[in-house]
Structures are given as structure tokens and as C-alpha cells.
Amino acid sequence: MSDLLTRRDFVGAATGMAAGAVLGAAPARRTAAPAILVRPAGRNVVVASSNGLRAVERAGRLLAQGVDPLEAGIDGVKIQELDPEDTSVGYGGLPNEEGVVQLDASCMHGPTKRAGAVAALEGIKTPSEVAKYVLWYTNHILLVGEGAKRFALSYGFKEENLLTDKAREIWLRWRANRGAADDWLDVPEDANLVVRPTGTINCNLVNAKGEISSVTTTSGLAWKIPGRVGDSALVGAGQYTDNDVGAAGSTGRGESNIKVCGAFLTVESMRRGIKPTDACLETLKRVITMTEPRLLDEQGRPRFGLTFYAVNKIGEYGSASLFSGDRYAVWEEDRAALRDCAYLYQRRRRGS
Numbered sequence: 001m002s003d004l005l006t007r008r009d010f011v012g013a014a015t016g017m018a019a020g021a022v023l024g025a026a027p028a029r030r031t032a033a034p035a036i037l038v039r040p041a042g043r044n045v046v047v048a049s050s051n052g053l054r055a056v057e058r059a060g061r062l063l064a065q066g067v068d069p070l071e072a073g074i075d076g077v078k079i080q081e082l083d084p085e086d087t088s089v090g091y092g093g094l095p096n097e098e099g100v101v102q103l104d105a106s107c108m109h110g111p112t113k114r115a116g117a118v119a120a121l122e123g124i125k126t127p128s129e130v131a132k133y134v135l136w137y138t139n140h141i142l143l144v145g146e147g148a149k150r151f152a153l154s155y156g157f158k159e160e161n162l163l164t165d166k167a168r169e170i171w172l173r174w175r176a177n178r179g180a181a182d183d184w185l186d187v188p189e190d191a192n193l194v195v196r197p198t199g200t201i202n203c204n205l206v207n208a209k210g211e212i213s214s215v216t217t218t219s220g221l222a223w224k225i226p227g228r229v230g231d232s233a234l235v236g237a238g239q240y241t242d243n244d245v246g247a248a249g250s251t252g253r254g255e256s257n258i259k260v261c262g263a264f265l266t267v268e269s270m271r272r273g274i275k276p277t278d279a280c281l282e283t284l285k286r287v288i289t290m291t292e293p294r295l296l297d298e299q300g301r302p303r304f305g306l307t308f309y310a311v312n313k314i315g316e317y318g319s320a321s322l323f324s325g326d327r328y329a330v331w332e333e334d335r336a337a338l339r340d341c342a343y344l345y346q347r348r349r350r351g352s
């Protein structure tokens with residue numbers, strides 16, 4: 001059998017399924033989502049956002065030892081969640097507008113078709129791990145806020161203050177500078193800090209047996225309105241796995257991703273035989289068509305950043321970003337490396 005079904009085989013199979021529906025074929029056959037990729041990866045591949053270089057290395061080594069891809073991925077992203085210097089994830093993440101760190105995470109395990117997620121979780125350093133507990137131990141998929149925290153505490157997670165001095169200082173400067181008409185005195189020498197940083201780590205994995213998983217974790221958009229949930233907590237947006245096809249996930253402006261269910265859309269493109277990098281680019285084009293004019297500049301280019309990452313069942317991988325110059329992390333052939341993302345638009349230099 002060839003590694004990939006040809007498009008004709010695929011259309012034939014799909015037609016057969018439609019005919020089967022008329023003729024009363026077995027329901028499982030009629031409802032199964034078509035998959036083009038049929039050969040397992042035969043090797044371990046891990047793809048992540050650029051802040052995930054240590055994560056892909058850790059996850060890759062665990063996959064080589066036979067550790068399950070979801071366990072390996074979460075062990076990898078936890079490095080960033082626990083790192084106080086990474087202000088986009090977990091402990092040390094930038095807070096909401098009231099100075100409270102609220103974390104989002106979600107994950108999927110391809111072999112068991114399970115998913116778990118938490119949103120607006122306070123006081124727990126590793127939301128990806130809490131999402132994994134939701135996946136394994138509940139009949140639900142998404143827990144939020146106080147309920148998510150109580151759930152985590154019940155499993156022995158420790159409640160801690162996640163606002164590091166570094167993140168607090170950045171937040172205080174933002175608060176001082178955010179508006180000319182408010183009652184906070186400006187701090188002009190740090191005007192550069194009056195931006196809305198966003199960051200996240202997404203990690204997608206396939207092992208030699210073709211078992212696939214994905215995980216995304218974030219502290220979300222800095223200075224967000226309390227209670228705001230981004231794409232990272234949403235299965236199908238921040239990450240998605242279909243064990244027959246592949247996995248995908250995102251970093252960047254969550255609101256723009258949520259409207260196109262970007263991780264799901266990317267996996268669906270791969271299901272149709274599109275390579276991972278092209279699948280990511282297709283999703284970004286859809287994001288642009290769904291973007292409100294207020295978020296586009298005079299040339300129709302987005303005023304925000306967004307990147308997708310993907311791996312398929314045979315171990316092909318890729319990433320694409322809205323703007324040039326972004327990179328992503330990969331583990332393959334027993335080593336970790338950063339690679340350039342494909343992109344839709346050339347990034348403008350400052351002042352041009």
C-alpha cells in the first residue's frame with residue numbers, strides 16, 4: 001500500500017461512504033472522518049513555538065524512551081510554565097489589568113481521543129498539567145476559574161502567588177502609562193512598555209508508532225479584562241489532535257484564532273493531503289478574511305501577530321506566521337533546532 005492515499009482513492013472512498021449511507025452500510029463506516037494519511041511516522045517529531053526549544057528537547061528525549069506523547073509534551077511545556085523569566089506562560093506570566101495572573105491551557109491525546117482544558121486558572125503554576133488531569137479523570141473537557149482551582153487543589157497541586165517581581169514591575173509600568181486621562185501618573189521613560197505583549201507555548205508531537213498529541217499553555221494577553229479566555233484553553237482553536245491525521249496549535253492573538261477554529265482548520269487541511277506548512281498558511285489566510293477592519297492597517301495587513309505549528313502522522317511538520325522573521329522549535333533525528341516560519345507578509349522595519 002502506498003504511504004498516502006491518492007486523491008482519487010480518497011474521493012473514491014468518500015463516494016463509497018456516501019453510497020454506503022444510501023445503501024445502509026454500517027454506521028461506523030458512514031460517520032468516520034476520512035483520513036488521507038495511513039502510514040505512522042516511524043520517527044519521533046516534536047514541533048513547538050520558539051520559546052519551546054527546551055520543551056522539544058525534553059519531549060523528544062522522553063518519546064525516545066517510549067513515554068506517551070501527551071506526557072512527553074506536558075513535561076516539555078512545564079519547563080516554560082515553571083520558568084519565572086518567561087512572562088508569557090505559567091509562573092511569572094504577565095497578569096490581567098488588575099494585576100492577577102490568570103492561566104489558560106488545553107491538551108488532546110490522539111490515541112484515546114480525549115481532551116482536557118482549564119481557563120482563567122489562578123494560583124497554580126502548571127495549568128497544562130491540570131488540563132491533563134481534566135482529560136484523564138473527568139467526564140468534562142473545560143473547567144474554569146475557581147472551579148478549576150479547586151479541582152487542581154483536590155489533586156495536590158499547590159496554590160502559590162504567580163506574580164513575580166519582574167511581572168509586577170512590568171504591570172505597574174503599564175498601569176502608570178495606560179491613559180492620559182486616568183489618575184495614575186505616567187512613567188515616560190518606559191513608554192515602550194505600553195504595548196500588549198502576548199505569548200504562549202504550543203507543542204505538537206508524533207511518535208514512531210504514529211501516536212499524536214498536542215498541548216498549549218499561556219498566561220494570555222497581558223492586561224486582559226479579568227475573566228478573558230483566549231484560544232489556548234479552547235480545543236480546536238489553541239490546539240487540536242486527530243490521531244488519524246496530525247496535530248496543530250497556535251501562539252499569538254487568540255481572539256483572531258478563535259473565530260476560525262484555527263488548530264482544527266489546520267488539521268482538516270492536512271486531512272485533505274495539504275502539507276503542514278501550507279496548512280498553516282491556509283489557516284492564516286482564513287484569519288485575514290475573518291478580521292475586522294479596525295484590526296487591519298491601510299494596506300489590509302493585520303495589526304497583530306499569529307503563528308500556527310503543525311505535524312502530521314507521517315512526521316512531516318511546519319509552521320507559518322503572519323509576518324516574516326518568526327521561528328519555531330523542532331525535535332527530529334535526536335536533536336532540537338530552531339527553524340524559520342513561513343509567512344504571509346514581510347515584516348516592516350520600525351519607522352518604515
Ligand code: GLY
Nearest residue numbers: 220221230252254
Ligand atoms: N494565544 C494566547 C492568547 O491569546 O491568550
